[in-house]
Amino acid sequence: MKPSAYHPGLVEVGFNEIVDFFYKLAEAADRLREEGEYFVYQARPLPERITVPERGTISVKLGFPVYQKGGVVMDVTNVEQAEIAEDAGAVAVMVLDKLPYDVRKSGGVARMADVKVIEEVMDTITIPVMAKVRIGHYMEARILEQIGVDMIDESEVLTPVDEKHHINKWEFTVPFVNGARELGEALRRITEGAAMIRTKGEAGTGNVAEAVRHMKIIMGEIKLLTRMTPEERMRKAREYGVPHQLVDLTARLGRLPVVNFAAGGIATPADAALMMWLGADGIFVGSGIFKSRDPPERAAAIVLATSMWDDPEYVAEAQRMISEQKSMMGIDIRQLKPEELLQTRGV
Amino acid sequence: MVRVAIVALQGGVAEHHHMIRLAGERLGVQVEPVLAKKPADLDGADAIIIPGGESTTIGILAKRTGLLDRLREAILGGTPTLGTCAGAIMMAKRLAGTRGEQPILAVMDVEAHRNYFGRQRESFEVDLDIDFLEGPPFRGIFIRAPAFTDFWGSAKPAASIEVNGSRVHVLAVQDAMIATSFHPELTGDTRIHEYLLRLAKA
Numbered sequence: 001m002k003p004s005a006y007h008p009g010l011v012e013v014g015f016n017e018i019v020d021f022f023y024k025l026a027e028a029a030d031r032l033r034e035e036g037e038y039f040v041y042q043a044r045p046l047p048e049r050i051t052v053p054e055r056g057t058i059s060v061k062l063g064f065p066v067y068q069k070g071g072v073v074m075d076v077t078n079v080e081q082a083e084i085a086e087d088a089g090a091v092a093v094m095v096l097d098k099l100p101y102d103v104r105k106s107g108g109v110a111r112m113a114d115v116k117v118i119e120e121v122m123d124t125i126t127i128p129v130m131a132k133v134r135i136g137h138y139m140e141a142r143i144l145e146q147i148g149v150d151m152i153d154e155s156e157v158l159t160p161v162d163e164k165h166h167i168n169k170w171e172f173t174v175p176f177v178n179g180a181r182e183l184g185e186a187l188r189r190i191t192e193g194a195a196m197i198r199t200k201g202e203a204g205t206g207n208v209a210e211a212v213r214h215m216k217i218i219m220g221e222i223k224l225l226t227r228m229t230p231e232e233r234m235r236k237a238r239e240y241g242v243p244h245q246l247v248d249l250t251a252r253l254g255r256l257p258v259v260n261f262a263a264g265g266i267a268t269p270a271d272a273a274l275m276m277w278l279g280a281d282g283i284f285v286g287s288g289i290f291k292s293r294d295p296p297e298r299a300a301a302i303v304l305a306t307s308m309w310d311d312p313e314y315v316a317e318a319q320r321m322i323s324e325q326k327s328m329m330g331i332d333i334r335q336l337k338p339e340e341l342l343q344t345r346g347v
Numbered sequence: 348m349v350r351v352a353i354v355a356l357q358g359g360v361a362e363h364h365h366m367i368r369l370a371g372e373r374l375g376v377q378v379e380p381v382l383a384k385k386p387a388d389l390d391g392a393d394a395i396i397i398p399g400g401e402s403t404t405i406g407i408l409a410k411r412t413g414l415l416d417r418l419r420e421a422i423l424g425g426t427p428t429l430g431t432c433a434g435a436i437m438m439a440k441r442l443a444g445t446r447g448e449q450p451i452l453a454v455m456d457v458e459a460h461r462n463y464f465g466r467q468r469e470s471f472e473v474d475l476d477i478d479f480l481e482g483p484p485f486r487g488i489f490i491r492a493p494a495f496t497d498f499w500g501s502a503k504p505a506a507s508i509e510v511n512g513s514r515v516h517v518l519a520v521q522d523a524m525i526a527t528s529f530h531p532e533l534t535g536d537t538r539i540h541e542y543l544l545r546l547a548k549a
Contacts, residue, residue, distance in 0.1 A: 010361035011368065016535035046472070049484065053471035053508070060470040063490050063533055067399045067432070070357035086446065089407040091357065091400070126446050126461060127401055128491065150467035150491070173468055300407075307356050307408050308384060314412070 007279075009253035015066065018257050019059050021249055026170070029243075041170045041193075056173025064128075064151060064175045065196040065259035068092060068282055072272065072303050073130065073261070075099055075286040077113075081295070082121045082129075088299030092128040092150065094284065095121050100157045100204030101287035101328065104340070110158040112140040119147055130177070135346040136162025145174040151196070153177045156345040157203045157286075166346060169193030179263065181214045183221035184240035185347055187250065190258055191242045197256055199280075200343040201264015204287050206330030208271040210343060211264040215278045218256070225251040255279070264343070267292070267327055269305030269318035276309035293326035348377045349547045352392035354418070355382035356408040358400020358433060362532040363540075367396065370540035376548065386417035394427045394547035397434030399490070399530055402461065405433055406450035415450055422454045427523035427546035429539065435459055435519070435526035436493050443496060455526060456500030457519045463494035463528075464510070475529070477518060478505040480538050487517065487529035494528055495519045 026041035033040075043058055071091030076082045082093045097113040098106065112133050122129045128150035133140035135154055144152050154167055156179050166189065169176040175195035180186035186197045199218070201211030225233060225247060233251060237244035249257050262275035263284035272283045283306045289299050301321035308314035338344075351367050353360055364380050371378030383389055395418065397405075409415040422428045422438070430438040437452045439459035464471070470491060474484035487508070495516040498504060506518035517528035523546050531539040 007361055011365045014365050014369070014535050015362050015533045050472055050474045050486070053473040055469065055471045057472050059472055059488050059533055060490060063488060063530065064467055064470065066359045066362060067401070067490060069359065071401060071404055086403060089404045091404050124446070126444065127403060128467065145468070148466045148468050175467070303404065304408065304411060308412070311384070
């Protein structure tokens with residue numbers, strides 16, 4: 001395979017330069033800030049020489065998702081499912097109280113998963129464990145940080161507690177992932193400290209169409225940025241409500257400055273390979289695996305297709321490992337009422 | 348021309364690609380990186396990099412595509428190899444901190460303890476003194492990192508840190524193999540990658 005097949009921006013620009021960028025951004029913002037109640041990046045500059053280990057640094061937070069790339073994060077609701085996910089080759093699991101499909105069916109308020117179940121999963125498997133919090137719910141996030149979850153998903157699948165404000169993720173040592181439907185949304189979440197972005201798609205539908213749409217919008221908007229003059233990018237930054245330096249960095253990289261996964265409606269190996277082909281760094285599968293009737297085979301097949309997405313022989317082999325008869329039925333998004341859409345929560 | 352195969356099944360691939368290119372520029376060596384997913388991708392490789400990621404995932408995939416056996420053959424045949432984090436776990440002959448069997452290369456005389464320092468919240472940065480490097484300390488970025496908890500045969504520790512009063516080894520070398528608990532590819536410091544290129548040229 002030719003090395004040109006994936007994000008050339010990351011080969012040009014090193015990870016350390018991206019980390020430096022965020023330190024400088026934080027330093028400039030915090031220096032210009034007056035005393036009082038203002039947005040705080042809380043990115044303490046590191047000493048020249050580190051003799052005592054420093055935890056929760058920007059390198060450590062942005063670095064964690066780097067090692068998830070090319071992999072599949074699987075939604076699970078209990079230990080048995082988590083073991084199936086690990087054995088199939090998942091790079092992490094996401095512990096939920098209910099799979100998104102069931103959240104949709106049951107209605108009511110969807111909250112953070114049971115702490116005891118999350119702890120039980122952490123004690124059993126060796127791969128990272130993630131969990132979701134409601135948008136804007138600082139205390140659910142503090143609880144997950146306290147129990148030692150490896151990454152927090154501030155997720156529209158749960159019922160938001162604050163429609164206007166997301167969590168200031170710079171205040172936490174645990175890294176966060178956030179959903180986005182377009183570039184402005186993604187960059188706003190990064191400005192708030194998200195270490196990873198995923199498309200929102202339309203969770204719990206088994207229909208990958210919305211994830212495709214969101215990934216194409218984000219990639220298309222980045223492509224436009226790269227052709228703009230600095231003044232035009234400044235205007236875009238105002239439109240998005242983010243620092244123009246972040247827009248410039250995105251243009252320079254030709255991609256998001258943080259790891260960017262696909263999520264929302266991915267149900268088959270072919271769906272996963274499609275999202276990788278569109279430029280995703282990796283895949284979240286929600287209901288697609290454990291709402292199917294062949295979870296172990298399907299989980300292994302999606303892992304294979306995600307890694308080998310650029311090799312049709314392997315994608316075909318992965319697709320052969322599952323049966324379409326056993327795929328989750330899925331929901332046509334056009335049948336959903338506007339108030340039933342999860343993707344419009346927290347923009 | 349040094350052809351460097353970077354195992355590209357999962358994990359921090361682009362970061363190593365960036366660093367090996369930079370190391371080549373600094374050394375004045377022309378580097379040709381190849382992203383390796385299948386056995387044939389290792390043909391003609393002068394050096395190998397196994398990146399960080401999840402060792403269980405990389406192992407399962409490498410076994411499936413047949414890369415695992417071909418990698419082992421190339422490394423045991425003397426091709427200089429750098430394994431970082433999950434890559435280091437893949438290289439160790441013995442593992443601790445696992446849930447069950449996982450496919451590995453088993454080429455180095457060391458025991459690697461997975462997630463030795465704890466979970467993501469225990470991930471950290473610290474400066475290291477590395478035996479075979481000149482100049483200032485090396486910035487070690489440890490992310491859910493393993494440690495080397497036993498050495499035998501010709502494997503030797505080459506860097507360690509102090510944890511609760513005892514030394515913990517975070518870098519192992521044996522013949523032309525280098526295994527690190529930490530992520531040199533995140534630092535911009537190309538000295539370890541340059542060392543790999545020098546081994547490949549020798």
